[in-house]
Amino acid sequence: MSTDLPDQHDDDAAERPSKTQRKNEMKALQALGERIIAMSEAERARLPLSEDMRFAVEETSRIRSHEGRRRHMQYVGKVMRREDLPAIQAAFDAMEQEAVRRDQAFHRLERWRDRLIDDTSAESLEAFIAEYPDVDRQTLRQLIRNAQSERQREKPPTNARKLFRLIRETAGMPR
Known part of the structure; x- marks a missing residue:
């Protein structure tokens, strides 16, 4: 025993x-x-x-x-x-995924802004309007011209910021 x-x-x-x-x-x-x-x-x-x-x-x-x-x-x-640790971890994971998706959408809009400013032809503008037909076209064109002018004169990117704000609002992305 x-x-x-x-x-x-x-x-x-x-x-x-x-x-x-x-x-x-x-x-x-x-x-x-x-x-x-x-x-x-x-x-x-x-x-x-x-x-x-x-x-x-x-x-x-x-x-x-x-x-x-x-x-x-x-x-x-x-x-x-x-x-309930698994439920808490699942909530953390969901929040992280939302942040990743938000960041990806933000970067996509930044690429749109850069593409619109860099492209002197109307191709990018037409592509953007095709994707977002509700955009205020006159304001969009004016901001692009002003941002291009700022860049050439090496001025602060005030209009590039305004252009990004317009793009973000048009895409329906919150601040």
């Missing part, structure tokens, strides 16, 4: 995470908590957080002492253990 006990003890030890592993998991939860705390209120509202977690996050802003904040972050990590 005594030979069975060490084997059983070894099995229990193999199933339990080590102290280092538990500490690393706790640090990861605290880091996730820090990331949530750093978010704006609107971004945080999109996360599936419990009332306890929302309260812990709000409480963080009232803590001024370094040691108090350190202890509070340990508490945040403890509260994070009860949260």
